Amino acid sequence: MGKGRAPCCDKSKVKRGPWSQDEDFKLISFIHKYGHENWRSLPKQAGLLRCGKSCRLRWINYLRPDVKRGNFTAEEEETIIKLHQSFGNKWSKIASKLxxxxxxxxKNVWHTHLKKRLSSKTNLNVDEAASKGSLNEEENSQESSPNASMSFAGSNISSKDDDAQISQKTFEHILTFSDFTEMLQEVDKPELLEMTFDIDPDIWSFIDGSDSSFQQPENRALQESEEDEVDKWFKHLECELGLEENDNQQQQQQHKQGTEDENSSSLLESYELLIH
DNA sequence: AACGACGTCAACCGCTAGTGC
DNA sequence: GGCACTAGCGGTTGACGTCGT
Known part of the structure; x- marks a missing residue:
């Protein structure tokens, strides 16, 4: 299998390393319009100088609408630990339950947090029951924290759940465009100004909400009727990414005043070309 | 303030499974 | 059955951020 096959791409002609906002936009807008039936040809069609594999990874791990951002809840970590005991390093299997x-x-969380936690627990090994109790206390306190709102309703999803059910759970927090607008107004509140990157999950939530047709080509007709909304979304998304890039409040205020620098203007033009 | 050690996580790499011809 | 190809998986890497000295 795969013996002597050609490399997936010409590595001398593809860009590597971190993705730029421009590339993210191109990938999102392409998949939004055409889906991702063929990762190999996607980068070329989308005008990306990336390997198809890289696009797939970027989409799955970061840009996909149903990707949940933010810290893992204690409940999720507990689930990972339990599932790891059952499945071992079958990360995709574990991910399918979360x-x-x-x-x-x-995988990253396991190697950076959970493995250490488990090994330290093993090393202590003084009173297993007591250590479990303290862990539970810690978890309980975290569950009552504001972050708990990030947790998903489906943590107890049975192994029988199929993708559709998982998607249903995941899309429970779908937002409409007006919801997103309200969210942006929330971000404008002075006490939230310093949370420049924390708005990220909201953006994904909005993408989630507006684009449940991402992987459903049959819904593309519907999506065309929502073109104006998508257009607005791109503008907002660009604005938000701009905030992320320019991390001082003065620049945020410039955004609020509707001023756009040359870069964002040219970006917007190209995104509008992609959309229309 | 400067520096090194350490932690985190996005991205890459190589491999295998699955599929179609 | 064998080959060619793609998608997906898991291990690893390296850039970047944070912390301690």
Whole structure:
């Protein structure tokens, strides 16, 4: 299998390393319009100088609408630990039980947090019951924290759940465009100004909400009728990414005043070309 | 303030499974 | 059955951020 096959792409002609906002936009808008039936040809069609594999990874691990951003809840971590005991390093299998979480993310959390936690627990090994109790206390306190709102309703999804059910759970927090607008107004509140990157999950939530047809080509007709909305979304998304890039409040205020620098203007033009 | 050690996580790489011809 | 190809998986890497000295 695959013996002597050609490389997936010409590595001398593809860009590598971190993705730029421009590339993200191109990928999102292409998949939004055409789906992702063929990852190999996608980068060329989307005008990306990336390997198809890289596009797929970027989409799955970061840009996909149902990817949940933010810290893992204690409940999720507990689930990962339990599932790891059952499945071992089958990260994709574990990820399938944690809607919104990617195998890559789970793998990272395992290696950076959970493995250490488990080994330290093993090393202590003084009173297993007592250590479990303290862990539970910690979890309980975290569950009552504001972050708990990030947790998903489907943490107890049975192994029988199929993708559709998982998607349903994941899409429970779907937002409409007006919801997103309200969210932006929330972000404008002075006490939230410093949370420049924390708005990220909201953006994904909005993408989630407006684009449940991402992987459903049959819904593309519907999506055309929502073109104006998508257009607005791109503008807002660009604005938000601009905030992320320019991390001082003065620049945020410039955005609020509707001023756009040359870069964002040219970006917007190209995105509008992609959309229309 | 400067530096090194350490932690985190996005992205890459190589491999295998699945599929179609 | 064998080959060619793509999607997906899991291990690894390296850039970047944070912390301690």
């Amino acid at each position: 809607p919104g979480r990617t195998d890559n993310e789970i």
